[in-house]
Amino acid sequence: MPDNAPVKLLVIDDDAHLRESLAEVLELDGFECLQAGAAAEGIATAKKHNPKVVIMDIQLPDSSGFQICQELRKHSREAILIMMTGRFLSSEEKTQGFQLGADEYLTKPFDLQELSVRIRQLLSRGRS
Amino acid sequence: MEEAPAPEAVGGRGKLAYKFLLWFMLISLAPMGVVGWHLIGISQGVLKEESLRHQQSLAVGFAETVSNYIATFKTVLTIASRLEGFAQMDPVKQERNLNRVMQQHAAFLELSVFDAVGRETVRMGRFLQEQPQMRDFADQESFRAALDKGEYVGGLVRFQGLYPTLTISVPIFEAVGGQTVKRGVLLGRVSLNGLSQMLRQEFPEKGRSQAAVVAGDVKDNFLVAHSNPSEAFKADAHLPEEVLKVILTQAARHGGGEVELKDGSRLLGAFAEVKDTGWIVYVQQPTESAYLAATQMRAQVVRVLLWVVVITLLLSLAVAGHITQPIRVLQQAAERLTAGQFEDLPEMTLTNDEIGDLAQSFIHMSDSLKEKTGELLHAKDELTKYGRDLERRVEARTRELKAAQDELIKKERLAAIGQMASVVGHEIRNPLAVINNSIFFIKTKMTKEGILDQKVERHISIIQSEVKQANSIIDEILTYSRSKELKPEVLKLNHWIEEMLSIYPFPAHITVAKNLDARDPVVYMDPEEMKQAIRNLMGNGIEVMPQQGTVKVGTQIVDRSWVRMDVGDTGPGIPQDVLEKIFTPFYTTKARGTGLGLAVVKKVVDRHGGRVEVATEVGRGTMFSLFLPLHEPGKAPSAPAAAQASRPAPPATAPPAPAARTEPPQTVRTHARPPGA
Numbered sequence: 069m070p071d072n073a074p075v076k077l078l079v080i081d082d083d084a085h086l087r088e089s090l091a092e093v094l095e096l097d098g099f100e101c102l103q104a105g106a107a108a109e110g111i112a113t114a115k116k117h118n119p120k121v122v123i124m125d126i127q128l129p130d131s132s133g134f135q136i137c138q139e140l141r142k143h144s145r146e147a148i149l150i151m152m153t154g155r156f157l158s159s160e161e162k163t164q165g166f167q168l169g170a171d172e173y174l175t176k177p178f179d180l181q182e183l184s185v186r187i188r189q190l191l192s193r194g195r196s
Numbered sequence: 197m198e199e200a201p202a203p204e205a206v207g208g209r210g211k212l213a214y215k216f217l218l219w220f221m222l223i224s225l226a227p228m229g230v231v232g233w234h235l236i237g238i239s240q241g242v243l244k245e246e247s248l249r250h251q252q253s254l255a256v257g258f259a260e261t262v263s264n265y266i267a268t269f270k271t272v273l274t275i276a277s278r279l280e281g282f283a284q285m286d287p288v289k290q291e292r293n294l295n296r297v298m299q300q301h302a303a304f305l306e307l308s309v310f311d312a313v314g315r316e317t318v319r320m321g322r323f324l325q326e327q328p329q330m331r332d333f334a335d336q337e338s339f340r341a342a343l344d345k346g347e348y349v350g351g352l353v354r355f356q357g358l359y360p361t362l363t364i365s366v367p368i369f370e371a372v373g374g375q376t377v378k379r380g381v382l383l384g385r386v387s388l389n390g391l392s393q394m395l396r397q398e399f400p401e402k403g404r405s406q407a408a409v410v411a412g413d414v415k416d417n418f419l420v421a422h423s424n425p426s427e428a429f430k431a432d433a434h435l436p437e438e439v440l441k442v443i444l445t446q447a448a449r450h451g452g453g454e455v456e457l458k459d460g461s462r463l464l465g466a467f468a469e470v471k472d473t474g475w476i477v478y479v480q481q482p483t484e485s486a487y488l489a490a491t492q493m494r495a496q497v498v499r500v501l502l503w504v505v506v507i508t509l510l511l512s513l514a515v516a517g518h519i520t521q522p523i524r525v526l527q528q529a530a531e532r533l534t535a536g537q538f539e540d541l542p543e544m545t546l547t548n549d550e551i552g553d554l555a556q557s558f559i560h561m562s563d564s565l566k567e568k569t570g571e572l573l574h575a576k577d578e579l580t581k582y583g584r585d586l587e588r589r590v591e592a593r594t595r596e597l598k599a600a601q602d603e604l605i606k607k608e609r610l611a612a613i614g615q616m617a618s619v620v621g622h623e624i625r626n627p628l629a630v631i632n633n634s635i636f637f638i639k640t641k642m643t644k645e646g647i648l649d650q651k652v653e654r655h656i657s658i659i660q661s662e663v664k665q666a667n668s669i670i671d672e673i674l675t676y677s678r679s680k681e682l683k684p685e686v687l688k689l690n691h692w693i694e695e696m697l698s699i700y701p702f703p704a705h706i707t708v709a710k711n712l713d714a715r716d717p718v719v720y721m722d723p724e725e726m727k728q729a730i731r732n733l734m735g736n737g738i739e740v741m742p743q744q745g746t747v748k749v750g751t752q753i754v755d756r757s758w759v760r761m762d763v764g765d766t767g768p769g770i771p772q773d774v775l776e777k778i779f780t781p782f783y784t785t786k787a788r789g790t791g792l793g794l795a796v797v798k799k800v801v802d803r804h805g806g807r808v809e810v811a812t813e814v815g816r817g818t819m820f821s822l823f824l825p826l827h828e829p830g831k832a833p834s835a836p837a838a839a840q841a842s843r844p845a846p847p848a849t850a851p852p853a854p855a856a857r858t859e860p861p862q863t864v865r866t867h868a869r870p871p872g873a
Contacts, residue, residue, distance in 0.1 A: 083626050089633030096640050154625040155618075156674060177629035177667055180636040 080110035107131035141169030216516035251466030391421035614677030711750035737765030764819035
């Protein structure tokens with residue numbers, strides 16, 4: 069993949085506004101953003117386009133973010149998986165998520181500047 | 197009559213006395229009655245026998261008299277017949293002699309002399325005319341018997357149909373040469389009126405007794421004499437048939453017994469045979485008079501017995517009354533006791549007998565009863581008191597329960613609010629995130645395109661700030677409402693406070709005054725939770741001191757079990773009406789605030805098994821005191837709540853304030869839970 073090509077990124081959230089606003093902000097930042105409103109759709113899109121980064125809500129109508137995480141980790145070891153949540157997570161839940169392959173957690177609402185920096189950092193680390 | 201009439205027991209009173217009476221009478225009178233009756237029976241028999249014997253002797257005696265009477269006239273005739281030369285006398289001479297005899301003996305009605313062949317030679321009589329006709333008696337019994345047997349007594353007839361007369365004949369002898377030869381018969385008719393006269397003299401009272409002389413047999417009887425002479429002078433005079441049947445058929449020469457006449461009257465009769473003649477002398481008396489003595493004696497005995505009964509009755513009454521008197525007194529006393537009157541019992545004489553013992557026992561009993569009743573009454577009072585006490589306690593407990601219930605309801609309500617807040621908070625986070633994202637997009641895009649002017653940028657940052665503020669409110673609510681597990685650690689309290697103060701962003705106008713206990717208290721607590729509580733308190737303090745002020749932080753070991761952590765300010769203080777509600781969740785006086793800051797403080801301290809006190813004075817400042825359990829070294833660290841159970845209650849009053857602190861005049865204590873409960 070050429071270096072100047074935009075990094076593919078997938079946002080999975082059932083809230084269309086949030087999905088869209090997040091995607092648009094990240095596109096401004098130079099990412100190519102794919103979107104999915106449900107777990108199944110998200111997994112299919114990921115398998116098809118192999119995004120480098122997947123940002124997903126933990127609570128989805130048809131499944132949980134952790135299950136997507138587990139599924140995607142089978143498919144790709146390099147992908148950066150970021151979990152979003154609207155509520156507090158206990159450390160047990162977080163630990164469980166990390167074991168399933170999650171790389172980072174975000175609690176809504178989050179600082180988008182921070183997120184952008186964090187993604188690039190994770191990407192550069194994965195590349196080296 | 198020997199049986200005393202049993203007095204009927206009247207009503208309920210005095211039964212015992214009457215019973216005594218009855219028994220006394222039975223015991224004393226019954227034997228006496230039996231003996232008396234028996235004696236009367238015996239004496240009656242004896243007296244009756246005596247009466248009969250008396251009758252009999254009368255009869256026998258009179259029979260003798262009758263016999264003598266006849267014998268006298270016989271003798272007179274015999275003497276007259278044997279007068280010297282009477283046989284040889286001519287009739288005139290004989291008549292003269294006989295006339296003398298008649299003059300001497302009035303009973304002779306007629307005298308006649310018969311020659312040997314029965315021709316009458318002399319005839320003279322009191323009621324004969326001159327020169328009476330001479331009769332021939334050769335075939336007459338009176339003549340023949342006198343010649344053959346030597347004498348004749350018989351020929352009972354009623355002279356002139358009225359007077360009973362008897363004929364007596366004796367032979368006339370003439371001595372002829374040493375031999376006596378019968379020359380004729382001297383015959384006399386004797387009036388028997390004399391016998392009746394004699395009977396009348398013997399038995400003068402007609403009604404009581406009478407006597408009679410009877411000859412012949414039952415069918416052909418002849419009343420010779422009667423004590424009532426007029427009876428004997430009747431032509432058909434005779435005794436009652438029943439009597440005749442008895443006396444004229446007797447073989448015995450004398451006897452007697454009771455006879456019942458046709459008219460129902462009873463008689464006591466006796467009879468005796470007159471020697472030679474075969475006449476019967478009969479004496480009778482009505483039984484009433486014959487047995488008069490016996491009847492009188494019986495009446496006397498009965499009178500005496502009656503007296504004895506009356507006297508015994510009176511004596512028994514007296515004795516029974518005497519015996520039952522103490523019992524009656526006892527009864528009265530018992531009735532008073534029954535009515536519940538223990539005082540003024542009738543006076544009881546303690547005699548030296550069973551009744552005295554009874555009275556003694558009764559007195560003991562009444563005393564005991566009085567005592568027991570007193571105890572009962574006392575117990576009742578006690579019970580009533582206990583009952584009231586219990587009621588009060590139940591009321592108090594009910595109030596407590598009500599309060600606890602209210603508390604619970606409040607807690608549940610708060611929990612529900614917390615739950616809701618959590619859900620709402622969570623749901624608001626998504627829109628907040630969208631707003632945040634969108635505004636970031638706008639800001640980035642406008643910046644890139646160079647069209648972001650200053651005003652727009654300012655408003656974008658206001659939006660971002662408000663989103664952040666809203667998010668922090670949600671954080672606060674979620675922090676309060678979630679039940680995170682406590683993660684306590686053993687910590688040196690002073691060090692922990694120092695560390696926290698060092699990183700806390702105090703504004704420049706705030707002075708911090710520390711006053712930490714040099715004994716270096718050690719606690720077992722969750723540092724994260726406690727940090728949140730202390731930060732809230734300091735934050736509040738800073739907020740109320742916008743110009744100038746001091747935040748005071750201190751620790752103080754109160755006793756073996758408790759340490760106090762103070763966080764105070766020198767702000768305006770809290771008014772009384774606000775003070776009561778400061779720990780209530782969502783209560784706030786700030787324009788912006790969740791009203792959860794102090795509620796979180798209280799919750800955290802409660803979770804550590806401690807309590808919060810507030811001391812405040814308007815215009816001077818406020819001091820929050822957090823009482824926490826001291827960690828006991830050597831004891832395995834345990835959950836604060838569990839440690840609390842074995843720990844004495846925290847000091848009830850606010851401990852002495854640190855020297856630097858202003859003395860607040862009023863304190864409010866809130867208890868997380870009743871310590872030690």
